[in-house]
Amino acid sequence: MTEKQTSYILSINCGSSSLKFSLYQSGSLLQECSGNVDTIGSTGSSLTIYKDGKSVLQQSSGFKNLDGAVKAVINWLKTSEYKNSLLAIGHRLVQGGPDHREPELITDELINNLQAFVYLAPNHLPDEVRTIKTFGRAFPGLQQVACFDTAFHRNMPDEAKYYPLPAKYREQGLLHYGFHGLSYEYIMHQIDRKHIKVSKIIIAHLGNGASMAAVKNGICIETTMGLSPIGGLVMGTRSGDLDPGVILFLLKQGKLTTAQLDKLLSKESGLKAIAGKSDVQELLQLEAEDPKARVAITVFCYQARKFIGSLTAAMGGMDMLVFTGGIGENSEIIRERICGELGFLGVNLDKKSNHDNKENISSATSRVKVLAMKTNEEVMIAQHTQTIIKHQTHEN
Incomplete structure (x- = not known):
């Protein structure tokens, strides 16, 4: 009797300048291997494959765009031991x-x-749809599943969900959607798994793209990103929230086209506009000697504190604050500067735990539990994909 061959679920996560992917064993969802193509568009862009936490392949090609990165991943898959074992x-x-x-x-x-809703996410959806089509051509007949980053926020109350604008725009899809939903979902699963019993949680997903969500009794009731991933906190290259008058100013006085405005707010604003650089770690290294870098970091932490305060008010309190995302997970300096002035909300860090990047970084006297947790959007994609495929199989 031959041993049953292991099948795998492939998770694809397209970013604005990166492509992350992972292979998971179907059933157990144990990670088999993972990979990423970083800094797409730069000469230093490379494909790296990891297995058991170690790099097993690195291919430097200076990928000019996402399409090139996707094709490189497909080429690797088709020449790998997994080429005939993909389930979905x-x-x-x-x-x-x-x-x-x-x-x-x-x-x-x-x-x-x-395709009809590209206007809601013009900087993301076209690339994502092309990626789906490319994988569909490369692996014909293989089922593919869409996991929407807005799902976590779908049950927000009406007072948070709708904008005070005429109803006709709502009918065209104008809603407060919220994003980073797969990351928030993973964090909530981890909190549940650890049997931590709290009812009012703020999750701060801080990376090049940054947002926060207020979760009350397991339901997201408010989040900082709105119609698009441009809104909310100041980010690496995105403006975050602006007075609507600023948009009118840019259109009228700046005489910008809508395409130019989109590029300005998405790719030429935020920390990059303040300091000329968008990477927080780099800005932290420069701030002692570069006043612009110091201002950028100050603005980032100030806005984070401001939004934590507003989300606390929306929930009527806060029991737990979770930092995640590349910056949230790894930068003890940013966490310390954000939390340093939140004592009035009951937030107090343990300096050593925070410096050592422990998961629980709150002091013994902190009324609010503060955690730094690694997120994993790819495993949530795999989990949802497996559920949909199983459901599909049962229906057939």
Whole structure:
């Protein structure tokens, strides 16, 4: 009797300048291997494959765009030991419009529907849809699943969900969607798994893209990003929230086209506009001698504190504050500067635990439990994909 061959679920996570992917064993969802293509668009861009925490392959090609990175991943898969063992592919999609929030099987109809909502996420959806189509051509017949980053926020109350604008715009898809949902979902699963009993949680996903969510009794009731991933906190190259008058100023006085405005707010604003650089770690290294870097870090931490305060008010209190994302997980300096003036909310860090990047970084006297947790969007994609495929199999 031959041993049953292991099958794998491939998780694909497209970013603005990166592509992350992981292979998980179906059933157990144990990670087999992972990889990423970083700094897409730069000459130093490279594909790296990891197994058991170690780099097993590195291919430097200076990938000019996401399409080139996707093709490199497909070429690696087709020449790897996993080429005939793929069960399904799951994709993170930033946006699916008002009618597509839950994970679902990707069909031609869904692709057509997504094309109609490109205007809601013009910097993300076109690349994501192209990636789905490219994998579909490379692995014909393999089922693919869409996991929408807006799903976690779908049950926000009306007072948080709708903008005070005429109803006709709501009918066109103008809603407070929220993003980073797969990351928030993973963090909440980890909190549940650890049997931590708290009812009012703020999760700060801080990376090149940054947002926060207020979760009360397991339901997201408010989040900082809105219609698009541009809003909320100041970010690496995104502006965050602006007075609507600023937009009118840029259109009228700056005489910008909508395309120019989109590029300005998405790729030329935020920390990059303040300091000329968008990487927080680099700015921290420069701040002692560079006043602009110091201002950028100050603005980032100030806005984080401001949003934590507003989300606490929205929930009527805070029991737990969780830092995640590349900056949130790894930068003890940023966590310390954000929390340093939040004592009035009951937030107090343990300096040694924070410096050592422990998970629990709150002091013994802190009324609010403060954690630094690693997120994992890819495993959530795999989990949703496996659930959809199983459901599909049972239906057939």
